[in-house]
Amino acid sequence: PDGPPLLELRDLHVGYGAIEALKGVDLEVRRGEVVALLGANGAGKSTTLKTVSGMLAPRSGEVLLHGERIDGITSHQLVRFGLGHVPEGRRVFGRMTVLENLHMGAYRLRRPDPADLERVFALFPRLHERRRQVAGTLSGGEQQMLAIGRALMGKPELLLLDEPSMGLAPLIVQQIFGILREINEQGTTLLLVEQNATQALQLADRGYVLETGELVMSGPAGELLSDPRIRAAYLGEH
Numbered sequence: 475p476d477g478p479p480l481l482e483l484r485d486l487h488v489g490y491g492a493i494e495a496l497k498g499v500d501l502e503v504r505r506g507e508v509v510a511l512l513g514a515n516g517a518g519k520s521t522t523l524k525t526v527s528g529m530l531a532p533r534s535g536e537v538l539l540h541g542e543r544i545d546g547i548t549s550h551q552l553v554r555f556g557l558g559h560v561p562e563g564r565r566v567f568g569r570m571t572v573l574e575n576l577h578m579g580a581y582r583l584r585r586p587d588p589a590d591l592e593r594v595f596a597l598f599p600r601l602h603e604r605r606r607q608v609a610g611t612l613s614g615g616e617q618q619m620l621a622i623g624r625a626l627m628g629k630p631e632l633l634l635l636d637e638p639s640m641g642l643a644p645l646i647v648q649q650i651f652g653i654l655r656e657i658n659e660q661g662t663t664l665l666l667v668e669q670n671a672t673q674a675l676q677l678a679d680r681g682y683v684l685e686t687g688e689l690v691m692s693g694p695a696g697e698l699l700s701d702p703r704i705r706a707a708y709l710g711e712h
């Protein structure tokens with residue numbers, strides 16, 4: 475609880491041409507936390523993650539990591555800053571093998587650490603079984619595991635996850651969220667974007683709700699999970 479938050483967004487404004495996607499977002503993630511960022515389609519969740527990871531530059535406002543400004547970093551500097559980004563839609567290198575994909579995750583470090591590879595294979599035994607398989611032929615769930623594993627190879631202190639449940643069967647989603655919990659218990663902080671609010675809030679310590687570029691609610695995950703407004707808007711209850 476002492477010192478600056480691991481990640482802090484201050485009055486962040488981000489746009490695409492005439493579109494104002496984020497209109498002054500303030501958010502923080504403390505070391506060791508799991509934080510869920512919820513909201514409907516187009517609320518600005520992906521834009522938030524892309525701004526943290528340097529894929530988008532903010533129009534104004536600040537991104538701080540350990541209290542130091544990082545807005546303006548380029549996305550290839552991200553691994554050096556201890557950030558890992560698991561993008562929406564997984565984006566694995568389809569023609570490369572599982573092992574090659576994992577090595578790509580470490581290429582910004584001096585050399586891949588064999589301990590990281592062991593950690594990834596311990597978390598995802600399926601990836602070990604399929605290590606010589608071309609990634610494009612993996613199932614959706616396996617590709618999601620690979621995308622997470624690849625990000626872990628960069629030794630992130632903070633892992634940004636964009637809709638890890640997207641397009642996956644409920645059983646696979648359960649499995650992946652179980653592994654995310656394990657990753658967090660091993661010491662990695664998570665900032666998680668999800669449309670699947672129930673899953674996300676069951677894993678998270680705290681949550682934020684975005685609506686058309688503005689935060690409209692935040693609090694402990696348990697409180698959000700039982701909030702009638704959240705239940706009506708995001709958990710399909712009316």
Ligand code: ATP
Pocket residue numbers: 490493494495513514515516517518519520521522669
């Ligand atoms: P989704 O779950 O659908 O990805 P989201 O909450 O992640 O939703 P964003 O992708 O961050 O939402 O989009 C926020 C707003 O910015 C939306 O109005 C969207 O149409 C717009 N937007 C996103 N990407 C672009 C782009 N490349 N060019 C123009 N507008 C964009």
